[in-house]
Amino acid sequence: xxxxxxxxxxxxxxxxxxxxxxxxxxxxxxxxxxxxxxxxxxxxxxxxxxxxxxxxxxxxxxxxxxxxxxxxxxxxxxxxxxxxxxxxxxxxxxxxxxxxxxxxxxxxxxxxxxxxxxxxxxxxxxxxxxxxxxxxxxxxxxxxxxxxxxxxxxxxxxxxxxxxxxxxxxxxxxxxxxxxxxxxxxxxxxxxxxxxxxxxxxxxxxxxxxxxxxxxxxxxxxxxxxxxxxxxxxxxxxxxxxxxxxxxxxxxxxxxxxxxxxxxxxxxxxxxxxxxxxxxxxxxxxxxxxxxxxxxxxxxxxxxxxxxxxxxxxxxxxxx
Numbered sequence: 001x002x003x004x005x006x007x008x009x010x011x012x013x014x015x016x017x018x019x020x021x022x023x024x025x026x027x028x029x030x031x032x033x034x035x036x037x038x039x040x041x042x043x044x045x046x047x048x049x050x051x052x053x054x055x056x057x058x059x060x061x062x063x064x065x066x067x068x069x070x071x072x073x074x075x076x077x078x079x080x081x082x083x084x085x086x087x088x089x090x091x092x093x094x095x096x097x098x099x100x101x102x103x104x105x106x107x108x109x110x111x112x113x114x115x116x117x118x119x120x121x122x123x124x125x126x127x128x129x130x131x132x133x134x135x136x137x138x139x140x141x142x143x144x145x146x147x148x149x150x151x152x153x154x155x156x157x158x159x160x161x162x163x164x165x166x167x168x169x170x171x172x173x174x175x176x177x178x179x180x181x182x183x184x185x186x187x188x189x190x191x192x193x194x195x196x197x198x199x200x201x202x203x204x205x206x207x208x209x210x211x212x213x214x215x216x217x218x219x220x221x222x223x224x225x226x227x228x229x230x231x232x233x234x235x236x237x238x239x240x241x242x243x244x245x246x247x248x249x250x251x252x253x254x255x256x257x258x259x260x261x262x263x264x265x266x267x268x269x270x271x272x273x274x275x276x277x278x279x280x281x282x283x284x285x286x287x288x289x290x291x292x293x294x295x296x297x298x299x300x301x302x303x304x305x306x307x308x309x310x311x312x313x314x315x316x317x318x319x320x
């Protein structure tokens with residue numbers, strides 16, 4: 001691929017995207033930002049932060065709270081070859097503990113997220129895929145329909161980094177399904193990576209949560225409660241952190257607000273076999289002519305205050 005990633009959207013023609021997610025507190029916020037600033041074609045779900053039944057339920061609840069007219073399709077309930085692994089130690093048993101959430105309006109539109117992604121991207125070229133969980137659905141779609149690589153606009157994902165959070169080397173989403181990540185990172189088209197290096201710069205600090213809580217309307221209360229729980233688990237588990245890293249909206253804002261980020265183009269590969277490093281995103285930063293061509297737009301920094309204002313404004317838009 002060319003290392004340059006072209007993102008073009010205007011207020012009258014927002015970018016069409018599909019969010020593939022495992023809600024998850026920060027996935028919920030990614031949905032809010034996407035609902036405000038993109039054409040959200042649909043939401044697909046994956047097991048990750050919680051089992052598939054819970055992440056699908058949470059995605060439908062978020063769709064309902066925002067009163068969106070977009071389908072939710074349920075996807076893979078486990079990685080390609082590894083057992084399912086979840087993150088209740090961060091997100092609670094439900095995947096979105098901490099708030100009084102309504103019951104979902106109904107079941108998902110289907111249990112074939114992969115088939116729906118393929119069909120939708122074949123019918124309409126130029127959709128961005130925005131995965132914010134393990135990459136199993138996206139890998140299955142690319143494997144079953146290799147033509148998608150030339151039909152989609154690109155993939156903007158949350159995952160990876162130069163350090164890990166589930167292991168010393170691996171970030172949770174990539175660690176859950178390294179084999180799927182390997183397929184996605186080698187698919188050959190535009191690829192944006194919002195890894196821990198950038199997302200740990202973007203925290204739900206107490207004064208930022210209060211900005212959300214001070215907004216009028218029910219949605220703001222729900223999301224402020226979610227932020228409180230999410231940040232509580234982060235503070236309890238870390239020695240030096242003041243609020244939860246709000247990872248997933250970065251993958252959306254990389255498309256909708258690219259000016260907020262600094263970035264470097266690099267060749268990135270996924271470690272799938274290492275005893276201590278499986279799921280590592282190996283970012284080739286060598287100053288050597290033999291380094292392979294860049295395949296990834298790696299986000300390295302964010303204007304966190306401006307980014308948070310994007311979130312606050314999006315919540316305000318839907319909170320009534």
